[in-house]
Amino acid sequence: MMLLKLVTLVTLLCSVPSANGGKILVFPVEGSHWVNMDILIQELHSRGHNITVIKPKTSWYIKEGSDHYQSITLDIVAGFNADNMNYFMTRMLQLRRQYHNSTLAYVKAGEEFMTMMQHGHKAVVDKMQKIFEDAKLMQFLEEAKYDVVLTDPCFGGGILLAHRLGLPLVLNVRWTIMEDGHSTVAPSPLSYVPIPGSELTDKMTFWQRVTNVLFALAVLNNRVTIKEHHYTPFVHRHFGPDVHYDDLVQAADIWLMRTDFTFEFPRPTMPNVIYMGGFQCKPSKPLPQHLEDFVQSSAEHGVVIMSLGTLVGNLPEDIAEHVASAFAQLPQRVIWRHTGKRPSTLGNNTLLLDWLPQNDLLGHPKTRVFVAHGGTNGLQEAIYHGVPIVGLPLMFDQDDNLFRMRARGVAKVLGIGTLNKDNFLESLKAVLYEPSYRENMQKLSRLHRDQPMKPLDRAMFWIEFVMRHKGAAHLKTDSYKMSWIQYHSIDVIALLLVLVIVMTLICILTVKCLWRKVFGGRKEKNE
Template sequence: MGTISRLCLLPLVVSVSLLMTSSVQGGKVLVFPVDGSHWVNMNLLIQTLHDRGHEITVVRTATSWYIKENAPHYHSITITLPEAIVIEDQDFFVTFLMRMIAIQRKGASLIGFLNFYWEMLSTLSKIHQQASLLAVEMFENKTLMQSLRDTHFDVVLLDPGLPAGVVVAHELKLPTIFNVRWVTSGEGHFVVAPSPTSYVPTSGYAASDKMTFVQRVLNLVHYVLNTCIDRFIVCPHYDKLVERYFGSAVNFYHLLQGADIWLMRVDFVLEFPRPTMPNIAYIGGFQCKPSKPLSSELEEFVQSSGEHGFILMSLGTLVKGLPLEITSEIAAAFAQIPQKVIWRHVGERPNNLGNNTLLVKWMPQNDLLGHPKIKAFVAHGGNNGIYESIYHGVPMICIPLLFDQFENVLRLEVRGAAKRVEVTKITQQNFLEAIQEVLHNPSYRTSIKRLSALHRDKPMHPLDTAVYWTEFLMRNKGASHLRTESYKMHWYAYYSVDVICFLFAVLLMLTAVVVGSLRFLCLRLCRRRKPKQA
């Protein structure tokens, strides 16, 4: 083979060598997921890990309704709890939404609101009390625990929204990797990275990073409230668990903060700039992918829209929680536009439904968002839908319903890529106006196209990033060199209160010495200058 031929093959050889050295042969991953929409994200990641030759074992509860016991890409360990975790009831969030809407529309009294808030905190406490029993059931099953030890897992992958898996990982002495956006106290950054409330909006408070004085006050109040709820409502259940099995020397919150790698489902295309840490890898939009061809029925319906195109609408399963009068107002607005509408809808059929609207119980959302005839996306502002919309460059009309959806929608609004409509104030007229504004004002499409270009302009797809860091942890048996130990410091040391007090004390002493010395010198000088009496 000639020199030129060898030189031409050199890049290929180097690339293959890099791929071979960066992979892990037959790693074993123990997974603790959270049910519901969180499982959609986790399932995609473990499917990809399985395709790369890794052996996946998923810990699930017997009452799980998303996480199946049998699947081709993972083995499962099913734990039977004394009672089902509340959020594993498919109607829990629907019922919660219905009550929230009723309170907002009718205007509850202060006592009524406080009663509802107290009930919500009680439910939150119950959820984590039930979730903590997962670890108890596992620890008390000596045969199961010995089997887990004998399997010699390489890493524990978990969703820390319900963090019982953190305690099990500590017992097995395994490195941990979080597939995370939310932890017990809210957004994950607030646990692992510096989060100044002066410009970092806290969980549950929809604000931008450019806050007024009043907004900064409210942001701090929300942060303190979140911290108190976490410390006094959530963590006591896990503190008892840790105390029971590891003694007082182990701190649950330190276990949570001590994860080796955080796979953060965030992209700074959407997120406001903020401090971060070296063990945080950003994988926002990792579920996004190019669209596939539609079924013949859907393609025929979409093509029938002609030059007007079509609008997609999905509020997930929570649409069952919307009163009929609200969905009927939405349907009436859709009936007045020339575009076709594909609406994922479960529950009671809305009134005023136009001939241009197709109701479906399920749809290939990603494939529809990537279709060239798509004009707009009506959604509730969930994380997955927003990133798919950004990926495909589709402007949005958003109807936030619960939790972080309000914050997600605000971020899109600030970037000029979405129009928000409040669910309790929806009328046929204002919803129609929102649709027409997004359709006919080119700034929305221009803004989302720019976000799409930024989101795609990466050296590596976010899913590949997630896989890389998971395998990195397997290869290196942890990533302690990327993890700060600051979380183990006392609060007064972390904020340098002790240093400030020490320096202030030294300053006071020096001031006292100087003042005392000057006073002494002045007194001596005055005595020397005092005239002698005759």
């Protein structure tokens, strides 16, 4: 009997697939960006990989210890924290309300945003200077023999570190410094690729194309300002005067894009751009009993969910009163993530929570509408579960994200600066009772789900691909090494124009010579 048990145990052990785990160095970005990165880290850990996360000592979201990664804590203060973000959010709300979502509001908001980003990028570069100067830390990182660096290029720290260590680089990306990731790595013709923030689609009139070009110039100016003030001096100091920051970014092996073409407008892309939009989405789990009972009490009317993301727990009191008053007019039940003062106009149909299981609620069959701020994570979950949206954009890319949803007929969008009970209630009723919103969103959901491989599995495959092959050089173009003149073939065009001009002149001169010889000779003979 003992021999039989031993043989069975050996057989089971032999049948277990061997795990060739790699070593991954993660250089994350704080806030909601970390929420995305942590999902990738957990999945990588479940596949047997060893993950090390670099974090500052005052990290806002990133925990010191975890079951699925080990951390290297730097004696550095984080550039962004809750106080920074709360101030910025409050300022954005003030501007939207003061200028009623006018053009001036967006201009002022842009100035505030640039000030914040200047501070953030300076903090990142200062942090990288301290890391590079820490000989003991750099020796440890070099001797650890990592297989790949995984980073978010919204800030450039991970890119600089990967180049210093000479490691393959995978980007978990939606944005690079001050621009959409596509604009950095792929051709982006302004005739049909709208600049994020312009609120334009891929079908533009002449004047819309003019607007798109102006937006592109503004984005270029902001990007160059950030790059030249902070990254260029650092790169030249540590890597030499012939090395440029843009070259380091575009040399990344794989770009894991946190989006897909249910969200993006059709546009050119590159072989090393891998779309993983909705990678964080998953089937809903059963709700806690108290929530399930509340949802079921809605009967045939269903439920409205409201959450403004991880950064915004509460709205100004007067706006919250308008929102609560509008909710009270609905026959639906409402579940609202709200951490502020309880509104006096709150109806019996509304449940306030400090936290709610957003994915599980969106996947519940009784959920009818999602009131959201327009963060990419929430919108992707809404697409996955087929729930239409009432959008209340507050800051960052939220206006542009919700515009894309509105352009697809799946959302109504309200400016927070002009929100009141009446227009909010009108928007809620439109999305609740006009069938096109739900039908359009369910169509997007079907399109998003109809793919041969789950987005998270696709992301894992390509990270492991880079680890197996020590990079993905065959998928990268060397176009970033070209000058602007070479990239646009200006030199070739100039040569061809010169040849055409020379050939034309030769033809003209030949004809003139023949003309003079033939007709000039006849004239002399006649005389």
